[in-house]
Amino acid sequence: MAETRPNQKLPFPILIGDIGGTNARFSIIVDESGETVRFPDVVNRNFSTIDEAIRLSVLSTSSHKPKSLILALAGPIKGDEVPLTNCPWVVRPKVLMADLGFSEVLLLNDFEAQALAAATLQPKDCQPLGPIGEAPSASRVVLGPGTGLGVAGLVRARDMWFPVPGEGGHVDVGPRTARDYQIWPHLTPVHDINATLGRISAEELLSGRGLMNIYRALCKAEGNRTPAFDEPAQVSAAGLAGSDGLASEALELFATYLGRVAGDLALIFMAKGGVFLAGGISPKILPALQSGAFRKAFEDKAPHQAVLQGIATFVVTHPQAALHGLAAFALDPDAFGLSTDGRHWA
Numbered sequence: 001m002a003e004t005r006p007n008q009k010l011p012f013p014i015l016i017g018d019i020g021g022t023n024a025r026f027s028i029i030v031d032e033s034g035e036t037v038r039f040p041d042v043v044n045r046n047f048s049t050i051d052e053a054i055r056l057s058v059l060s061t062s063s064h065k066p067k068s069l070i071l072a073l074a075g076p077i078k079g080d081e082v083p084l085t086n087c088p089w090v091v092r093p094k095v096l097m098a099d100l101g102f103s104e105v106l107l108l109n110d111f112e113a114q115a116l117a118a119a120t121l122q123p124k125d126c127q128p129l130g131p132i133g134e135a136p137s138a139s140r141v142v143l144g145p146g147t148g149l150g151v152a153g154l155v156r157a158r159d160m161w162f163p164v165p166g167e168g169g170h171v172d173v174g175p176r177t178a179r180d181y182q183i184w185p186h187l188t189p190v191h192d193i194n195a196t197l198g199r200i201s202a203e204e205l206l207s208g209r210g211l212m213n214i215y216r217a218l219c220k221a222e223g224n225r226t227p228a229f230d231e232p233a234q235v236s237a238a239g240l241a242g243s244d245g246l247a248s249e250a251l252e253l254f255a256t257y258l259g260r261v262a263g264d265l266a267l268i269f270m271a272k273g274g275v276f277l278a279g280g281i282s283p284k285i286l287p288a289l290q291s292g293a294f295r296k297a298f299e300d301k302a303p304h305q306a307v308l309q310g311i312a313t314f315v316v317t318h319p320q321a322a323l324h325g326l327a328a329f330a331l332d333p334d335a336f337g338l339s340t341d342g343r344h345w346a
């Protein structure tokens, strides 16, 4: 069974990994000075197991022999066999320790790692959306549209950061404007065979498939037009270029709904330290997020407009933000109130 320990440093060298559904990214933190060795990104499907990916892409290419391992995973962490969402790999800490020589393994949630990053990223790693360019040391929120919609809070208390990885991407979102009421009946809801009326969760709007959901619903609302695009990247490219009216509207609505949900989360966490947009999609649609629709929806929270107007919003542009967060934790675990119960093996 997993063994726990207070937030002591894991033994160096520490291998840190951000394991997504499609790609995995690794670095070795050599020692307390923070000296770090980076490795080329791994395409998950090129390796049948994560053990093989670590062995061939990291261990056999480096002279450093990591003593411990910290991984950020997309998916719930429970028990000694942790399957990944959207990838056939299974993480088995005891097997990794026995076969690859780690004395300790710690598993974190991927958005928890994004939250650790939001606590420690430099201004150069973030692009402000709106007038406020600085994030004070106060509670924060991270949300990231990608394959799904990851959400984490980051509570600031006792001079520490407490990440709160929840399932906030699955909150309900309802229609508000006249245009929303035209579109909503055509959106694909959450698949739930027991429900008589499907619900529209934030993730059904704010993810790659969410952008397609909005675009296809717009096509239906406009006299059942045949969609011109099959992929989210095509919709965003046409929307950014202004070459297709419905793609442009889909992108603007995506920014509006993202602002709405981000504003709700900022209210819930009273995130005066800022809201950070992580994940793969936000940096790719930066001009659409900067155009004003995101920030307008974010602030449109009567009776608390003044609170929201005072909260900074950012797109995280650091290419390996989760690894940055894991490194910050590895080097200074006392700065974080992170519970390692049930996910630390030694």
Ligand SMILES: Nc1ncnc2c1ncn2[C@@H]1O[C@H](COP(=O)(O)OP(=O)(O)OP(=O)(O)O)[C@@H](O)[C@H]1O
Residues within 6 Å of the ligand: 019, 020, 021, 022, 023, 145, 146, 147, 148, 207, 208, 209, 211, 231, 232, 233, 234, 236, 237, 279, 280, 281, 284, 285
């Ligand atoms: N230019 C783009 N515009 C809009 N959506 C995009 C664009 N490029 C990729 N996507 C969509 O983003 C989603 C992938 O998101 P992301 O890059 O964050 O990957 P992930 O699987 O969530 O994470 P990881 O890369 O760690 O495996 C897919 O649904 C993809 O279709």
